[in-house]
Amino acid sequence: MVQYTTQLHVRNDCGKAFARIGHLKTHENTHTGVKNYECQICGKAFNRLCDLKKHGNTHTGVKKYKCRICGKAFTQLGNLKQHGNTHTGVKNYACQICGKAFALIGHLKTHENTHTGVRNYECQICGKAFIRLSSLKIHGYTHTGVKNYACQICGKAFIKLSNLKRHGKAHTGVKNYRCEICGQAFTQLDYLKTHGNTHTGVKNYACQICGKAFTRLGNLKQHGKTHTGVKNYACQICGKAFIHLGNLKQHGNTHTGVKNYACQICGKAFTQLSHLKTHDNTHNGVRNYACQICGKAFTQIGHLKEHGNTHTGVRNYARQVCGKAFTHLGNLKRHESTHSVE
Numbered sequence: 001m002v003q004y005t006t007q008l009h010v011r012n013d014c015g016k017a018f019a020r021i022g023h024l025k026t027h028e029n030t031h032t033g034v035k036n037y038e039c040q041i042c043g044k045a046f047n048r049l050c051d052l053k054k055h056g057n058t059h060t061g062v063k064k065y066k067c068r069i070c071g072k073a074f075t076q077l078g079n080l081k082q083h084g085n086t087h088t089g090v091k092n093y094a095c096q097i098c099g100k101a102f103a104l105i106g107h108l109k110t111h112e113n114t115h116t117g118v119r120n121y122e123c124q125i126c127g128k129a130f131i132r133l134s135s136l137k138i139h140g141y142t143h144t145g146v147k148n149y150a151c152q153i154c155g156k157a158f159i160k161l162s163n164l165k166r167h168g169k170a171h172t173g174v175k176n177y178r179c180e181i182c183g184q185a186f187t188q189l190d191y192l193k194t195h196g197n198t199h200t201g202v203k204n205y206a207c208q209i210c211g212k213a214f215t216r217l218g219n220l221k222q223h224g225k226t227h228t229g230v231k232n233y234a235c236q237i238c239g240k241a242f243i244h245l246g247n248l249k250q251h252g253n254t255h256t257g258v259k260n261y262a263c264q265i266c267g268k269a270f271t272q273l274s275h276l277k278t279h280d281n282t283h284n285g286v287r288n289y290a291c292q293i294c295g296k297a298f299t300q301i302g303h304l305k306e307h308g309n310t311h312t313g314v315r316n317y318a319r320q321v322c323g324k325a326f327t328h329l330g331n332l333k334r335h336e337s338t339h340s341v342e
Contacts, residue, residue, distance in 0.1 A: 082106075166190075250274075 008017040009024040018024040029035065029047035037052040038045040041059050046052045054076045063073035065080040069087050074080045082104045085091065091101035093108040097115050102108045110132055119129035121136040125143050130136045138160055147157035149164040153171050158164045166188045175185035177192040181199050186192045194216050197203065203213035205220040209227050214220045222244055231241035233248040237255050242248045250272045253259065259269035261276040265283045270276045278300050287297035289304040293311050298304045306328050309316065315325035317332035321339060326332045
């Protein structure tokens with residue numbers, strides 16, 4: 001009877017053993033970093049020939065390993081095995097820093113960049129870099145204008161799925177985020193954070209043209225239209241156009257006679273909020289409009305413009321009966337009373 005004995009070849013520093021000396025030598029490359037097997041297509045190198053052969057499938061597109069659950073196919077058996085964890089829920093790859101676990105080692109490696117700050121994926125258009133390739137792809141839509149995620153209720157489209165999900169709350173009316181200072185509630189956490197700036201006075205969004213700063217990005221974007229002069233919102237009654245939709249809606253009150261803005265001091269009501277704010281100055285004594293010639297200040301810009309006529313001599317207000325003209329509308333009205341007496 002012949003007996004066969006197997007002599008193992010052991011690597012001293014790691015203790016791993018191999019039946020063949022050739023396997024041991026190949027394994028030693030993992031310690032030395034030597035990669036003798038290079039891909040002729042992309043130049044990527046490997047320390048094992050079998051790894052090079054498997055890598056070749058990434059160029060041919062051949063995917064021999066298919067998931068029996070979802071049908072997704074892979075070029076390498078190892079990738080299929082890792083993919084299986086997404087169905088079983090097994091997460092074998094844990095972050096050594098924060099402990100978060102992942103089903104795929106690729107996801108772990110990407111996650112580690114959130115700790116190191118490494119951003120390997122850079123936009124070729126604007127240079128902005130990202131930790132994840134998926135984030136770069138989504139960012140690319142900001143340049144192309146493609147919006148793949150549309151709301152089924154109102155049709156509004158978004159670049160990111162997460163933005164669509166947040167938008168959906170606007171239709172449900174659910175407002176889970178409440179301000180601890182004033183109690184106002186919001187559908188999104190971002191809206192609450194932005195709202196907080198109205199209490200702190202922080203204005204992070206500054207106009208690059210005039211320097212005016214705002215608490216909300218949306219307000220900055222609307223303000224930008226004041227520099228372009230574009231007026232997209234036109235009144236259907238008189239044709240007057242406005243830069244902001246809000247201004248058009250307020251303007252509509254001048255036709256309907258609705259006065260939603262009432263003074264808390266005297267009760268006088270106005271069709272536009274800006275008119276109320278100007279009126280408020282008559283109570284608090286604030287005079288923001290000063291004459292550049294004599295320095296006299298006024299609570300309303302209209303009063304300043306009329307006052308300017310006293311310096312230029314322009315008389316825009318004329319009596320149709322006698323033809324006498326005045327620099328101020330108030331003076332014309334007082335003069336008209338003299339005719340009514342007659």
